Amino acid sequence: MPRDATETRTALLDAAQSLFMDQGYGGTSVDAILARTGLTKGAFFHHFESKHELARALIARYAVLDRENLAAGVERAERLSRDPLQQLLILVGLYEEALGNVTGPPPGCLFASYAYQAGLFDAEVHDIVSGSFSHWREVLGAKVQAALDRYPTRLPVDAGEIADALTVVIEGAFIISRTLNEPELVGMQIRHFRNYLELLFETV
Amino acid sequence: MPRDATETRTALLDAAQSLFMDQGYGGTSVDAILARTGLTKGAFFHHFESKHELARALIARYAVLDRENLAAGVERAERLSRDPLQQLLILVGLYEEALGNVTGPPPGCLFASYAYQAGLFDAEVHDIVSGSFSHWREVLGAKVQAALDRYPTRLPVDAGEIADALTVVIEGAFIISRTLNEPELVGMQIRHFRNYLELLFETV
DNA sequence: AACAGAACCGACTGGTTGGTATGTATTGTC
DNA sequence: GACAATACATACCAACCAGTCGGTTCTGTT
Numbered sequence: 287m288p289r290d291a292t293e294t295r296t297a298l299l300d301a302a303q304s305l306f307m308d309q310g311y312g313g314t315s316v317d318a319i320l321a322r323t324g325l326t327k328g329a330f331f332h333h334f335e336s337k338h339e340l341a342r343a344l345i346a347r348y349a350v351l352d353r354e355n356l357a358a359g360v361e362r363a364e365r366l367s368r369d370p371l372q373q374l375l376i377l378v379g380l381y382e383e384a385l386g387n388v389t390g391p392p393p394g395c396l397f398a399s400y401a402y403q404a405g406l407f408d409a410e411v412h413d414i415v416s417g418s419f420s421h422w423r424e425v426l427g428a429k430v431q432a433a434l435d436r437y438p439t440r441l442p443v444d445a446g447e448i449a450d451a452l453t454v455v456i457e458g459a460f461i462i463s464r465t466l467n468e469p470e471l472v473g474m475q476i477r478h479f480r481n482y483l484e485l486l487f488e489t490v
Numbered sequence: 491m492p493r494d495a496t497e498t499r500t501a502l503l504d505a506a507q508s509l510f511m512d513q514g515y516g517g518t519s520v521d522a523i524l525a526r527t528g529l530t531k532g533a534f535f536h537h538f539e540s541k542h543e544l545a546r547a548l549i550a551r552y553a554v555l556d557r558e559n560l561a562a563g564v565e566r567a568e569r570l571s572r573d574p575l576q577q578l579l580i581l582v583g584l585y586e587e588a589l590g591n592v593t594g595p596p597p598g599c600l601f602a603s604y605a606y607q608a609g610l611f612d613a614e615v616h617d618i619v620s621g622s623f624s625h626w627r628e629v630l631g632a633k634v635q636a637a638l639d640r641y642p643t644r645l646p647v648d649a650g651e652i653a654d655a656l657t658v659v660i661e662g663a664f665i666i667s668r669t670l671n672e673p674e675l676v677g678m679q680i681r682h683f684r685n686y687l688e689l690l691f692e693t694v
Numbered sequence: 695a696a697c698a699g700a701a702c703c704g705a706c707t708g709g710t711t712g713g714t715a716t717g718t719a720t721t722g723t724c
Numbered sequence: 725g726a727c728a729a730t731a732c733a734t735a736c737c738a739a740c741c742a743g744t745c746g747g748t749t750c751t752g753t754t
Contacts, residue, residue: 291701308609312517316742327743328703337742399606401665402598403514416669440694441685447678450666451659454679458662461605462654465620474651475658478686481645485689490644495731520712531713532733541712 295333297323299344307394311341312406342411348396349418356425370432371487377429378452378480385456386473392463393472395456423449439486448483455479499537501527503548511598515545516610546615552600553622560629574636575691581633582656582684589660590677596667597676599660627653643690652687659683 301322305314316330316337334340363376385393397415404412426449434445459475462468484490505526509518520534520541538544567580589597601619608616630653638649663679666672688694 294701305609307606310514310516310607310610312514313607313610314516315740317740326703327705328745329701331743332701335743394606397669398665401668402511402603402606403517404668405509405512406514406517412669416671419666419670440689443682443685447682450675451679451682454659454662454666455655456662457665458658458660461602461661461665462623462658464605464608465601465616466623467620471654475655478647478651478655481647482682482686482689485644485686498731519710521710530733531735532717533731535713536731539713 291333294323294325294329298325298330298333298340299347302340302344303348303396306341306344307396307399310399311403338408341407342414345396345400345411345414349414352397352418353421356422360425360429369436370429371437371489374426374429374433375480375483377426378476378483381452381456382473382476382480385459385476386470388469388472390469392460392467392469394460394464398457398460419453422453425449426452433487437487440488441486443486448486451482452476452479495537498527498529498533502529502534502537502544503551506544506548507552507600510545510548511600511603514603515607542612545611546618549600549604549615549618553618556601556622557625560626564629564633573640574633575641575693578630578633578637579684579687581630582680582687585656585660586677586680586684589663589680590674592673592676594673596664596671596673598664598668602661602664623657626657629653630656637691641691644692645690647690652690655686656680656683 298319301319302314305318305322309318316327319340320326320330330340334343359377359380360373362380363373366376367373397418400407400411400415423446427446430448431445434443455475455478456472459472462475463471481490502523505523506518509522509526513522520531524530524534534544538547563581563584564577566584567577570580571577601622604611604615604619627650631650634652635649638647659679659682660676663676666679667675685694
């Protein structure tokens with residue numbers, strides 16, 4: 287077997303992800319990706335049969351990492367407490383921690399970059415993105431529902447909506463944080479979502 | 491004077507806005523804009539000296555409308571109540587109303603489409619976008635501060651952060667709403683921000 | 695050492711891109 | 725109704741685009 291191809295493939299995916307987040311899919315040429323990696327057309331089209339197929343592979347990789355990350359967070363929260371409300375608050379706290387202590391440029395989300403370029407992609411890519419957000423809704427929604435089942439709230443709320451509210455805050459915070467170039471903003475805003483939960487559940 | 495040019499110019503800007511929101515700036519060709527309007531290269535480059543200048547004009551127009559819209563909302567809220575907290579809640583309610591009763595495809599924000607394509611634009615465009623978000627922070631932040639000065643809160647909060655939280659929710663809700671194709675989501679999420687305010691200020 | 699096959703190179707292609715040059719149509723002014 | 729100026733159309737160009745293809749290099753197998 288020849289030299290290690292996964293390294294090259296990863297380099298292409300990494301460069302593409304960075305460029306797509308900064309210039310968008312339509313604004314990034316294959317040549318730009320090659321210039322960043324130092325590779326050539328031959329390498330690119332050996333690994334991906336088209337630019338579009340790269341986009342698909344990229345977002346699929348991102349979706350897997352996102353799921354693993356979420357699952358790890360949930361597991362960790364479940365290990366740290368038996369109480370569903372506490373688990374929820376811990377989970378939010380973990381994301382606040384992870385996205386708050388970022389040095390350098392504000393972080394972003396590949397799914398979000400899709401939202402305003404959806405017309406460039408096909409149904410398969412769309413399903414990966416919407417499936418990822420739906421997954422957040424399901425996983426978090428279950429936790430919220432468990433908390434709702436056990437504790438009273440100051441206002442009547444729907445579990446799915448509360449679950450969505452976290453992804454909404456994260457995605458929205460990315461946008462404001464990026465345009466204002468204020469990396470701290472993301473953690474701060476997640477903090478406010480945590481405030482909302484605590485106020486809702488009368489823990490404060 | 492020749493025929494009315496503003497109509498043509500507006501048609502170009504409208505088509506560009508719609509396409510940019512759907513495919514991004516880099517993914518939209520000048521020809522695509524012309525195909526949608528039924529115009530030609532001659533018309534385009536008569537009104538805009540480059541594609542980039544169109545983007546600048548478009549986001550500038552959007553920023554002006556956004557400011558006017560915000561100012562109108564604030565005025566209306568101030569007319570409906572003398573109390574700063576009530577004004578704030580009314581203002582949020584107005585946006586919940588405006589963005590919640592949308593039929594057809596979920597709405598979006600041109601500023602947000604910029605966030606993940608920033609590398610394609612220059613400092614001038616960047617200043618318009620960041621200036622717009624800063625303006626929201628200032629205007630809303632002042633209202634929040636006025637409410638904080640008069641009423642106690644269950645948790646200590648910063649006025650600017652609360653102001654940002656609304657734009658964060660709106661922008662984030664756009665993204666999730668668009669990818670899941672659920673137009674109602676935006677209004678619902680703004681509702682949760684209103685809940686947060688009401689819980690914070692002990693009105694519920 | 696010979697072979698096979700994957701990994702990669704780089705010149706090339708046809709179509710598309712943003713932009714230009716030049717021409718024509720429209721409309722108010724005198 | 726001649727003139728001027730704006731508004732728009734059309735043909736065209738060089739640069740760039742995604743993608744192709746024949747060739748070269750590397751590496752495990754025998």
